[in-house]
Amino acid sequence: MQLSEAVLPAAPGALTLFRRRLARDPLAMLGLTLVAIVVFCGIFAPWIVPYDPFKLSIPDKLQPPSLTHWFGTDNLGRDIFSRIIMGSRIALSVGISTIGIALCIGISLGLIAGYGPRWLDNFLMLLFDSVYSFPTVIMGLTVATLLGASVTTLMFVVILVQTPAYARLTRTATLSLKNSEYVQAIRSLGASPFRIIAVHILPNVVGPLLIIASMDIPSVVALEAGLTYLGMGIPPPAPSWGRILQEGYNLIREAPWMVVAGGIPLIITTLGFTFLGESLRDMLDPRLRRIV
Amino acid sequence: MSGNVAAIRDLSIRFDTQQGPVYPLRNVDVDVPRGQIVGIVGESGSGKSTLALALMRLLPGNAVVTGGEVELLGKDLLKLPAEEMRGLRGTRLAMIFQDPMTSLNPVRSIGQQMLDIQYRSPASRAEKIAKAADALKRVGIPDAREQLKRYPAEFSGGMRQRICIAMSLLQKPELLIADEITTALDVTLEAQVLHLLRELRAELKGSILFISHNLGAVAEICDRVVVLYAGEVVEQGPVFEIFDRPQHPYTRALVECDPARIETTTRELPVIPGDVPNLRSIPRSCIFAARCAEVMEVCRRDRPPPTVIGKGHSARCHLLEGVES
Amino acid sequence: MSLLSVRNLNVRYAIAGPVKAMLTGLSSRFIDAVLDVSFDVAQGTTLAIVGESGSGKSTLARAIVGLTPIASGEVRFAGKNPFADGAAGRAYHREVAMMFQDPVSSLSPRRTVQSLISEPFIVHTMREKDLASEARRLLALVGLPKDFASRYPHQLSGGQARRVGVARAIALNPKLIIADEPTAGLDVSVQGEILNLLTRLQGEFGLTYVIITHNLAVVRHVSDETAIMYMGRFVEKGRTAEVFPDPAHPYTQGLIAAQPHPDPARRRTGVVLTGEVASLRNRPPGCEFHPRCPSAQDLCRTIAPRIVTEFSGRTYLCHYPVNRPAQPARP
Numbered sequence: 001m002q003l004s005e006a007v008l009p010a011a012p013g014a015l016t017l018f019r020r021r022l023a024r025d026p027l028a029m030l031g032l033t034l035v036a037i038v039v040f041c042g043i044f045a046p047w048i049v050p051y052d053p054f055k056l057s058i059p060d061k062l063q064p065p066s067l068t069h070w071f072g073t074d075n076l077g078r079d080i081f082s083r084i085i086m087g088s089r090i091a092l093s094v095g096i097s098t099i100g101i102a103l104c105i106g107i108s109l110g111l112i113a114g115y116g117p118r119w120l121d122n123f124l125m126l127l128f129d130s131v132y133s134f135p136t137v138i139m140g141l142t143v144a145t146l147l148g149a150s151v152t153t154l155m156f157v158v159i160l161v162q163t164p165a166y167a168r169l170t171r172t173a174t175l176s177l178k179n180s181e182y183v184q185a186i187r188s189l190g191a192s193p194f195r196i197i198a199v200h201i202l203p204n205v206v207g208p209l210l211i212i213a214s215m216d217i218p219s220v221v222a223l224e225a226g227l228t229y230l231g232m233g234i235p236p237p238a239p240s241w242g243r244i245l246q247e248g249y250n251l252i253r254e255a256p257w258m259v260v261a262g263g264i265p266l267i268i269t270t271l272g273f274t275f276l277g278e279s280l281r282d283m284l285d286p287r288l289r290r291i292v
Numbered sequence: 293m294s295g296n297v298a299a300i301r302d303l304s305i306r307f308d309t310q311q312g313p314v315y316p317l318r319n320v321d322v323d324v325p326r327g328q329i330v331g332i333v334g335e336s337g338s339g340k341s342t343l344a345l346a347l348m349r350l351l352p353g354n355a356v357v358t359g360g361e362v363e364l365l366g367k368d369l370l371k372l373p374a375e376e377m378r379g380l381r382g383t384r385l386a387m388i389f390q391d392p393m394t395s396l397n398p399v400r401s402i403g404q405q406m407l408d409i410q411y412r413s414p415a416s417r418a419e420k421i422a423k424a425a426d427a428l429k430r431v432g433i434p435d436a437r438e439q440l441k442r443y444p445a446e447f448s449g450g451m452r453q454r455i456c457i458a459m460s461l462l463q464k465p466e467l468l469i470a471d472e473i474t475t476a477l478d479v480t481l482e483a484q485v486l487h488l489l490r491e492l493r494a495e496l497k498g499s500i501l502f503i504s505h506n507l508g509a510v511a512e513i514c515d516r517v518v519v520l521y522a523g524e525v526v527e528q529g530p531v532f533e534i535f536d537r538p539q540h541p542y543t544r545a546l547v548e549c550d551p552a553r554i555e556t557t558t559r560e561l562p563v564i565p566g567d568v569p570n571l572r573s574i575p576r577s578c579i580f581a582a583r584c585a586e587v588m589e590v591c592r593r594d595r596p597p598p599t600v601i602g603k604g605h606s607a608r609c610h611l612l613e614g615v616e617s
Numbered sequence: 618m619s620l621l622s623v624r625n626l627n628v629r630y631a632i633a634g635p636v637k638a639m640l641t642g643l644s645s646r647f648i649d650a651v652l653d654v655s656f657d658v659a660q661g662t663t664l665a666i667v668g669e670s671g672s673g674k675s676t677l678a679r680a681i682v683g684l685t686p687i688a689s690g691e692v693r694f695a696g697k698n699p700f701a702d703g704a705a706g707r708a709y710h711r712e713v714a715m716m717f718q719d720p721v722s723s724l725s726p727r728r729t730v731q732s733l734i735s736e737p738f739i740v741h742t743m744r745e746k747d748l749a750s751e752a753r754r755l756l757a758l759v760g761l762p763k764d765f766a767s768r769y770p771h772q773l774s775g776g777q778a779r780r781v782g783v784a785r786a787i788a789l790n791p792k793l794i795i796a797d798e799p800t801a802g803l804d805v806s807v808q809g810e811i812l813n814l815l816t817r818l819q820g821e822f823g824l825t826y827v828i829i830t831h832n833l834a835v836v837r838h839v840s841d842e843t844a845i846m847y848m849g850r851f852v853e854k855g856r857t858a859e860v861f862p863d864p865a866h867p868y869t870q871g872l873i874a875a876q877p878h879p880d881p882a883r884r885r886t887g888v889v890l891t892g893e894v895a896s897l898r899n900r901p902p903g904c905e906f907h908p909r910c911p912s913a914q915d916l917c918r919t920i921a922p923r924i925v926t927e928f929s930g931r932t933y934l935c936h937y938p939v940n941r942p943a944q945p946a947r948p
Contacts, residue, residue: 181723185785188682188717190710191740203727335804336775448893449670478669478831480890483875487888505804508877512884531881550805550879551812552834557858559816561809561838567774 031275034268041085042092051079053086053239062255071261074244075251080261083239088265090151090240094224095217095269098155102162103213107205109163110170111197115178121171128164136161140227149235154227158220166209173205207281214277218270225266241265296363297467297499298324298347303360305342305351314571316342317523320360321598324467329493329500331514331531333507333546337568338520340503344469347501348387349377365466382409386465390472392452396444402428402455403440409459427458430495431488450481457488466498474509486512507550511535516604519543522569522579525598529605540607542580578610586611618696619657620825621681621793626654626690628673628680628849632898648897650676652849654690658842660792663819663826665840665857667833667872671894673849674829675718678795681827682715694793711741714786716796720778720803724770730756730781731766737788755784759814776807780814787818797829812839833876837861845869848894848905855931865925865933865941867910904936912937 041048051069057077065072071080113124140157147153177183178201186196224234225242234240241262248258305317316339324330334340345351347364349372362369365384367376389395397405406424413420421440428436431454444452453473460468470489474482489500490513504510510517511531518528519540527540538544542564547553549562566583569575578584581591590610599612628651638646650673658664668674679685681692683700692699699709714737717723724733734755735748753763759780770778779799786794799815800808812835818824830836836843837857844854845868853866864870871890892909895901904922907913914937922934925944937943 181717181719182725184679184684185715185717185723185782186725186736186740188684188710188715189737189740189785190707191736195740200725335806450893479833479872479875479877480669481893483877483885484888484891486877487885506877507805507879511879511881512877514881535879535881546806547879549809550834551808551832551838552876553879554838558838561812563809563813564806 025279027275028279031272031277031279034272035276038088038265038269038272039092041088045086045089049079049082049085051082053078053082054237062251064255065257065261072255072257074247074255074258078239080244080258083244084241084261084265086239087241087244090234090238091221091224091265091269094151094154094158095221098158099162099213099217099220102159103166103209105159106163106166107170107202107209110167111174111201111205113167114171114174115193115197115201124167125171128167131160132164132168134161136223137226137230140223141230144227151234151238154224154234157227158223162216162220166213169209169212170205173208174201177201177204211277211281214273214280217273218266221266221269225262295326296323297326297365298322298501299363300343300347301361301363303343303346303362304358305339305346306356306358307352308354308356312572315523315574316571317346318574320520320523320525322518322525322528324499324501325516326466326499327497328515329489329502329513331510331517332501332503332520333505333510333517334520335505335546335568337522337571339523340505340520341471343520344387344471344501344503347467347469348381348385382463382465383412384466385469386460386463386467387469387471388453388456388460388473390475392449392456392473393444395456396452398444401441401443402447406440406459406462409462423462424458427461428455430461430492431455431458432484433458450477450484453477453481453485454488457485457492461492461495464497467501468496468498469501469503471503472505474504474506482506482509489513507535507547508552519546523571523574524579524608526580526609527605527607529602529607533602533605539601539605539612540580540609541584541586541611543607545585578608618660620660620695621658621827622693623657623681624655624691624693626651626677626680626692627688628676628685629688649688649849649900650897651680654846654849654851656844656851656854658793658825658827660825661819661823662841663828663839664842664844665828665830665836666844666846667830667836668846669831669872669894671848671897672846674846675797676849677846678715678797678827678829682713682795683709684715707741711737711789712791713793713795714789714791716782716786716794716799718798718801720775720782721770721773723782724778726770728769729766730768730770730773733770733781734784734788737785741789751788755788758787758818759784775803776810779803779807779811783811783814783818787822787824790822791824793825793827795827795829798831799828800830800832800835808835815839833872845872848897848900850905850934851932852906852935853931853933855927855929855933859929859931863940865927865931865938866906866935867912867937867939868906869933870939871909871911904934906935912939 060073060077061075063069063073069079069081071084074080109124113121139161143157144153183196183200186200221241224240225245228234228240228242228246234243245259245262248255248262252259300320300322303317303320304315307314307316320343332340332343342351347362349369357370365380403421403424406427407420410420410423415423424440425436428439433439433451433454447455474485477485486509502510502514514531516528517531517534519526519534519542521542527534527538527543534543535547538547545564549564551561564583569579569582576595577593578591578596581587584591588610596608596610596613598606598608600606601612627649629647629649631646632648633641633646635646654677656664666674666677676685680687683706694709694713697705699705731749731752735752738746738748738751752766756763756765761777761780765777773781796815799811803811815826816839819826828840840857842854843857843860844851845866846852847868853860853864853869860869861873864873874885874889889911890909895905895908901908903919904910904913904917907917910917916936922936922944924932924934926932935944
């Protein structure tokens with residue numbers, strides 16, 4: 001049903017809308033809160049941990065959750081709650097920063113592939129597809145064997161795996177936008193390819209990618225956990241969530257709380273970024289802003 | 293039962309949107325006499341597609357019928373159980389859409405789809421195929437049997453629209469709703485499709501509700517014309533009355549501003565000044581008052597009731613009060 | 618003097634790569650969308666190019682503004698080749714503006730009206746202009762209130778979006794505007810408004826128009842010259858006032874007859890033009906219109922007609938023109 005739009009008010013700015021949207025959308029608010037908790041823990045970990053997460057205390061080993069040790073202790077007597085808070089640092093650096101880097105590289109390459117000459121597109125696509133066709137875990141194990149297990153290696157693997165995914169999505173969107181009427185209209189004004197890409201294509205591509213990327217952050221944390229579990233992630237004694245899960249898994253009969261404690265932050269991160277990503281996508285699109 | 297296939301009385305519909313209620317149709321009266329082609333003319337936002345969807349009972353979930361009655365094929369449409377409604381659609385009631393690509397399933401061949409719509413028929417498969425091929429032949433598609441194996445994407449837009457008409461031939465509906473079916477076609481194809489509809493009219497046996505914004509197409513094939521403006525029927529009557537003696541100022545302006553109607557070449561084309569009213573808040577005045585060239589004091593105060601001007605010809609305009617026949 | 622002059626223009630699209638063409642045995646891996654088109658448009662006049670979908674009219678428009686590469690032939694603007702070098706190209710983009718078919722989708726969805734209509738100034742680095750006041754000036758010129766500057770395209774009606782398109786086209790004071798279906802998708806009452814606006818701007822700024830359309834009713838009122846396009850060729854061209862009452866090509870005659878009249882007393886009894894446009898991949902031999910032509914004869918099926926130029930300047934491509942003596946094929 002098409003209506004006369006003559007009385008629609010002008011759209012307010014993005015920032016005002018962001019605030020208004022947050023106030024009205026409980027899911028976005030929840031997402032933001034959860035993400036804020038994780039980020040806060042990551043930044044202030046050394047000052048807020050109740051115990052030294054590295055301090056061994058064999059007499060206290062494998063204690064169940066109590067008021068003194070909220071999440072209990074592990075087989076070396078370390079406080080699990082403190083280790084989880086400390087672990088958010090690794091999760092954040094592996095999660096957010098690698099996804100951020102992969103997103104930047106992926107979008108740039110995708111825009112070049114989508115808008116640039118045909119041969120370059122073919123070449124880049126071949127490159128993306130060959131990297132993409134490797135199973136992530138196999139790739140992770142290979143790189144970790146070659147370079148040695150460390151945080152840097154893990155980040156490298158994640159970037160290598162995620163970049164082609166973002167590049168491919170960007171390329172597809174760019175290709176269809178390149179032939180859209182409004183891009184043709186701007187080309188007919190004589191605008192440079194750089195301006196067309198930066199001002200007219202990028203903003204339309206970035207929205208859906210942001211939400212996908214924000215949903216990828218928890219899966220990267222899970223990947224870190226998985227690789228660590230396989231012994232190819234971050235070497236001990238670093239308190240990563242993956243390591244806590246792995247150790248918990250080995251002791252699941254004696255100390256089931258370790259696995260639960262390792263899983264909680266993963267769930268918080270996943271939900272937080274997913275909720276936030278969804279509302280971010282809606283806010284970035286002026287066509288959806290009306291709903292606010 | 294009356295001589296009408298469909299009789300709409302005082303129908304009003306409201307859409308509940310996130311920005312508040314919208315009133316796309318208000319107090320609409322339309323009769324579709326048996327065997328006639330009734331044209332619904334209106335510009336975008338006039339509510340003509342909403343009317344079609346209401347007749348098919350395919351309105352979106354946020355639509356509320358706030359008043360009125362619809363008698364369709366002798367049944368009270370608004371109270372009909374969903375099961376019975378499904379039974380009507382595709383047998384006694386059919387619809388052709390503007391874009392035939394979206395109403396044909398792209399992954400099934402034309403033949404399969406033409407068999408699908410005959411699923412109620414007890415005929416054998418071979419008979420059904422023969423009937424489908426025959427229908428294609430009658431809408432002017434050569435090598436009908438071969439074409440049955442092809443997929444919608446292999447046909448041009450004009451051909452697809454013919455296929456949709458062929459499908460409606462198979463169903464022989466008592467009421468066929470054609471929603472802007474020539475809009476996406478070139479003039480030469482439009483002329484062919486209109487010609488085809490007129491030819492098939494006897495064969496279809498039923499009535500056709502022909503919805504269009506194209507006055508030329510409506511003049512070409514309709515018996516009666518209903519003029520919708522911003523959700524209200526402002527005038528309706530026999531096609532010659534509407535085009536030769538339009539009584540409502542809107543109908544007059546609409547007919548006059550069609551460039552095809554203007555014989556002498558002119559650089560300054562007539563227009564209807566102003567915008568279509570917003571359907572969120574309906575004024576108590578005549579709905580056309582804000583744009584009307586002959587507006588009077590009373591028009592801004594009261595909404596005019598339909599005035600009967602001739603046989604089957606009525607209009608909602610204060611200017612006509614007192615000239616009742 | 619003619620402002621825009623096009624000579625023997627050809628535009629072709631590759632439908633397959635060289636390898637695929639070799640493997641599948643395609644006779645040609647190109648299709649010709651525009652074939653041997655020549656015309657001139659004088660300053661301050663309007664040329665309408667009419668054709669059905671697939672006639673190549675939009676491709677021709679794109680080729681003229683440089684959005685689609687030209688295979689052969691020549692475009693001259695004010696006597697110069699606009700595609701000769703980069704500087705000439707930039708100047709050309711300032712002096713020629715294009716309006717696209719879909720009023721809403723030719724506007725970037727995430728930008729406000731103000732940023733859309735001031736885009737040309739930014740593209741041509743005219744940053745000294747006060748963009749806000751330029752936007753207000755342009756909105757006033759096309760008859761939109763100034764508070765529209767902060768709207769987004771989805772908040773505009775079809776007619777309003779079309780006006781924004783016009784505002785953007787005239788932003789840099791161009792000499793030539795190429796309008797692709799300026800009235801497509803608009804209601805009849807709004808069509809008139811847009812055409813009147815274009816006519817008013819033509820008078821005010823001495824603009825030259827090339828209007829691409831399938832709507833003959835509109836062409837008759839707004840254009841000085843009309844060209845009819847069929848399968849990439851101009852099959853007829855002449856003064857609008859002469860072509861409509863006296864078409865030479867049977868296709869032109871058929872198109873005019875196919876227009877429905879908003880008058881039930883003038884219903885047609887038969888269909889003049891049957892069939893559809895043939896596939897560009899598989900051009901019919903001889904005259905390409907012969908499969909649909911009511912007056913086709915043996916000659917038409919074998920030998921392609923040559924351009925006939927009448928004394929009045931009318932040109933057409935036909936062996937057996939309407940109400941005219943037959944044009945025997947010359948060797």
